[in-house]
Amino acid sequence: MVSCMERGGRIFSSFHRQARTEGDRSIRARLVIAVLLLMLPVAFLFSLSAGASDASLVALLRSIFAGEALAATDTIIIYDIRLPRVAMGALVGASLALSGAVMQGLFRNPLADPGVVGVSSGAALGAVTIIVLGDTFLAPFIEPLGSYALPLAAFAGALATTATLYRLATRKGRTSVATMLLAGIAIAAMAGAFTGLLIFIADDQQLRELTFWGLGSLAGATWVKLGAIGPTVAAALCAAPFLAKGLNALALGEAVAGHLGVSVQRFKHVAIIAVAAATGAVVAVSGGIGFVGIVAPHLLRLLIGPDHRYLLPASALLGAVLLLLADTAARTVVAPAELPIGIVTAAVGAPFFLWMLLRIRGIVDL
Amino acid sequence: MIEASGLSVAIGVKPIVSEVSLKARAGEVTVIIGPNGSGKTTLMRALSGEIPYAGSIRMNGNEIAGTKLGQLSAMRAVLPQATSLAFPFTVREIVRLGILDGRPGGAAQSERLPELALERVDLAGYAGRFYQELSGGEQQRVQLARVLCQVWQPVEEGVPRYLLLDEPVSSLDIRHQLVIMEIAQDFARNGGGVVAILHDLNLTAMFADHVIVMSGGRLAASGARAEVLKDDILARVFQCALKVNALPGGMVPFVLPQTACSGAP
Numbered sequence: 139m140v141s142c143m144e145r146g147g148r149i150f151s152s153f154h155r156q157a158r159t160e161g162d163r164s165i166r167a168r169l170v171i172a173v174l175l176l177m178l179p180v181a182f183l184f185s186l187s188a189g190a191s192d193a194s195l196v197a198l199l200r201s202i203f204a205g206e207a208l209a210a211t212d213t214i215i216i217y218d219i220r221l222p223r224v225a226m227g228a229l230v231g232a233s234l235a236l237s238g239a240v241m242q243g244l245f246r247n248p249l250a251d252p253g254v255v256g257v258s259s260g261a262a263l264g265a266v267t268i269i270v271l272g273d274t275f276l277a278p279f280i281e282p283l284g285s286y287a288l289p290l291a292a293f294a295g296a297l298a299t300t301a302t303l304y305r306l307a308t309r310k311g312r313t314s315v316a317t318m319l320l321a322g323i324a325i326a327a328m329a330g331a332f333t334g335l336l337i338f339i340a341d342d343q344q345l346r347e348l349t350f351w352g353l354g355s356l357a358g359a360t361w362v363k364l365g366a367i368g369p370t371v372a373a374a375l376c377a378a379p380f381l382a383k384g385l386n387a388l389a390l391g392e393a394v395a396g397h398l399g400v401s402v403q404r405f406k407h408v409a410i411i412a413v414a415a416a417t418g419a420v421v422a423v424s425g426g427i428g429f430v431g432i433v434a435p436h437l438l439r440l441l442i443g444p445d446h447r448y449l450l451p452a453s454a455l456l457g458a459v460l461l462l463l464a465d466t467a468a469r470t471v472v473a474p475a476e477l478p479i480g481i482v483t484a485a486v487g488a489p490f491f492l493w494m495l496l497r498i499r500g501i502v503d504l
Numbered sequence: 505m506i507e508a509s510g511l512s513v514a515i516g517v518k519p520i521v522s523e524v525s526l527k528a529r530a531g532e533v534t535v536i537i538g539p540n541g542s543g544k545t546t547l548m549r550a551l552s553g554e555i556p557y558a559g560s561i562r563m564n565g566n567e568i569a570g571t572k573l574g575q576l577s578a579m580r581a582v583l584p585q586a587t588s589l590a591f592p593f594t595v596r597e598i599v600r601l602g603i604l605d606g607r608p609g610g611a612a613q614s615e616r617l618p619e620l621a622l623e624r625v626d627l628a629g630y631a632g633r634f635y636q637e638l639s640g641g642e643q644q645r646v647q648l649a650r651v652l653c654q655v656w657q658p659v660e661e662g663v664p665r666y667l668l669l670d671e672p673v674s675s676l677d678i679r680h681q682l683v684i685m686e687i688a689q690d691f692a693r694n695g696g697g698v699v700a701i702l703h704d705l706n707l708t709a710m711f712a713d714h715v716i717v718m719s720g721g722r723l724a725a726s727g728a729r730a731e732v733l734k735d736d737i738l739a740r741v742f743q744c745a746l747k748v749n750a751l752p753g754g755m756v757p758f759v760l761p762q763t764a765c766s767g768a769p
Contacts, residue, residue, distance in 0.1 A: 159615070160632035161596030246590035386601055389590045396554055397584075398654070399577030399604060444591030 167448035170441055174455035178228070181462040185224045186216060188466045223359035226367075227465045228458040230356065230424050233371050233416040235457020236378055238431020239450055241300075243385035244409050245307070245318060248436055248494065252417040253428040255322030257299045259329035261414075261421035262352070263336075264295025269351075270336040270344055289367050293418030299325050300410045300417075354427040354480020356465050367419035374416035375454060381409055382446040389444065427480050429487020430457050430464075436494060505529050506551060506666060506697060510559035513543075513550050520546040522721045523559075528714070530664030530697040533688055535708045537701075538718030539742055544701045545585065545670055547718065551699060552582045552668050564663055577604060580666035581654035585674065587647050589635055595622065595646050596631035602653030617656060621649035626683050640675045648672060648684060658696025667691055669700040673707065678761060685711045705746075706761050709733055717741055 280287040307318035387395035528534040599618040673681040715732040717725040
C-alpha cells in the first residue's frame with residue numbers, strides 16, 4: 139500500500155517535471171546522441187567486414203575478442219586497406235555533416251552547405267592546382283609541405299570562397315538566401331572554370347586521378363592520407379563545441395547575438411575558418427561527396443531541434459554513420475568493382491534536398 | 505546610471521544622432537519619444553553598445569566602448585524592434601537563450617527561469633509551442649521573456665542592471681501593452697533602470713519617470729513627464745497640433761489606457 143502510494147507519488151512528480159520542462163528537447167537530444175554513439179562502432183565494424191573480399195565479420199570479431207589469428211591476406215585487407223578507409227570514411231562523414239551544420243548556423247539557413255554554395259568547388263580548385271601543377275613551377279613551394287600540401291591548398295581555396303560568400307551574402311547581419319545561392323553558383327562556376335583549365339593541361343595519368351577524385355571516393359585512403367588530414371579535422375571537430383552557444387545566439391540575428399555577449403565578428407571568423415579547414419581537408423582526400431552536410435543536420439533538426447549544443451555533436455556522429463553506410467554500399471553493390479561514393483550520396487541526397495526545398499519554400503522565398 | 509554626453513552617431517557619412525547628452529537613472533523608467541526617423545533607434549543601439557559612436561556613454565561608470573561584450577551582457581539586456589529567427593526553436597528554447605553562463609543562482613534556478621519569465625509576460629503554458637507558429641504580439645512577448653531572463657534580478661551585488669526596450673509594445677493589444685509596461689515599471693521600482701522607446705504618448709504619460717524627446721537626431725526636450733508633455737513641445741516636434749489634457753470636441757468616442765489601470769499614479 140505504502141509502496142503503491144510512493145510509486146503514485148513518483149509518477150505524479152515525474153509527470154509534473156515533464157509538464158514543467160515542456161518545450162525542452164534536451165533529454166531527447168541526449169538520448170539521440172547516445173543512440174548514435176552506439177550506432178557508430180556498429181557501422182564501423184559492419185563497414186570493415188564488408189567488401190569484395192570475403193574477410194568476414196565473424197572472423198574479424200574472433201580475432202579482436204578471442205585472439206584467433208586472421209588469415210594473412212585477410213590481415214592485409216582489413217588492417218592496411220579497409221581500416222584506413224573506414225576510419226577515413228568516419229572522419230570525412232563527421233566533417234561533412236559538421237561543416238554543414240556550422241555553415242547553416244552561420245548563414246542562418248538550412249540550405250547552406252559547403253557543397254551547394256561553392257565552397258567545395260573552391261577547395262577542389264586548390265586541390266587540383268596541387269595535383270596538376272605540383273611537379274612544375276610550384277614544386278619548390280610545396281615540396282617542404284609534403285603530404286600536407288594537398289589539404290592545405292584545399293583549405294586555402296575553401297577559406298577564400300567562404301569568406302567571399304559571407305561578405306557578399308550578408309548585409310547588416312542578415313543573410314539573403316537568394317544572394318547566397320546565386321553568389322555560390324557564380325563562385326562555383328569561376329572555380330570550375332579554373333579547375334577545367336587545369337584539367338585541360340593535365341596529362342593522362344593526372345586526368346584519371348582527377349576524374350575519380352572528382353566523383354568523390356574513399357578508395358585512395360591510406361594511413362598517410364589519414365595522417366595528413368587527421369590533425370585538421372580533429373581541430374575542427376574539437377572547435378565545434380565552442381561554436382554551439384554562438385550559433386544559438388546567432389539564430390536570433392547578429393545584433394541580438396551581440397546583445398547576448400557574443401563577439402560576432404570574431405565568432406564569424408573562427409566559424410568560417412573551422413568550416414573551411416574541415417571542408418578543405420575532406421575535399422582534398424575524398425573529392426566531391428555531396429549532401430551529407432545537408433541531410434544529416436536537417437534530419438537531426440527535425441528530431442531534436444536546432445539547439446547547436448546537441449545538433450553539432452549529433453551531426454558529426456550521424457554524418458560518420460551515414461558515410462560509412464554509403465561507402466559500404468558503394469563497395470558492395472557492384473562488387474568486385476566499386477562505385478564512387480559521391481554517386482551514392484548524390485543519388486540519395488539530391489532528392490532529399492529537393493524535398494526540403496518543397497517543405498520550406500516559404501523560407502527560401504526567392 | 506546610463507550617462508551619455510556629447511553623443512554622436514553617423515551611419516556611413518550621414519549623421520543620425522548629433523550631440524545628445526542624457527541621463528537614464530537606475531530606479532526610473534526613461535522613455536524616448538519622437539517622430540519617425542528622429543534617431544531614437546540609433547540612439548538606443550549606441551546605448552546598447554551595438555554600434556560605434558563619438559562622445560561618451562557610461563553605464564554604471566564604465567565607458568561602454570571599452571567594455572567587453574560579455575561584461576556588457578551581464579549589465580543590460582536589449583529588446584530589439586523586431587527579431588527574426590532562423591530555425592524552428594520552441595518558445596522555451598528561445599527564452600533559455602537569455603540565460604547566460606556564470607550567472608549566480610545555479611543550474612536549478614536557471615532551469616526554472618524560462619517558465620517564470622513566460623508567466624511574467626502572460627505566456628504561461630506556451631513553452632512547448634514553436635516560436636514561428638505564434639502571432640507577432642506573442643513573439644514579441646517571448647522575446648521580452650528572453651530579455652528578462654538575461655537580467656532577471658534588477659540589482660545584482662548592489663549594481664543596477666538595465667532593460668533597453670525598442671518599441672516593446674508596438675504590436676501588442678491594449679491589455680498586454682499595460683502588462684509589459686508594468687513589468688518595466690516593476691523592474692525600475694526594484695532598483696533597475698529602464699530605457700524604452702515608445703510611440704504612445706499616453707503610455708509615456710502613465711509610465712515615464714523621465715522623458716527624452718528626439719527630433720532630427722538632436723535632443724529636443726528632456727525632463728519629468730509634466731515638463732515635457734506640453735502643447736508647444738509636442739506640436740513643434742511632431743508637427744501636429746496636439747493638446748495635452750484636452751477633450752476632443754464632438755461626439756467621437758475616445759479611449760485612454762489610463763482608465764484601465766488602477767495602479768497608475
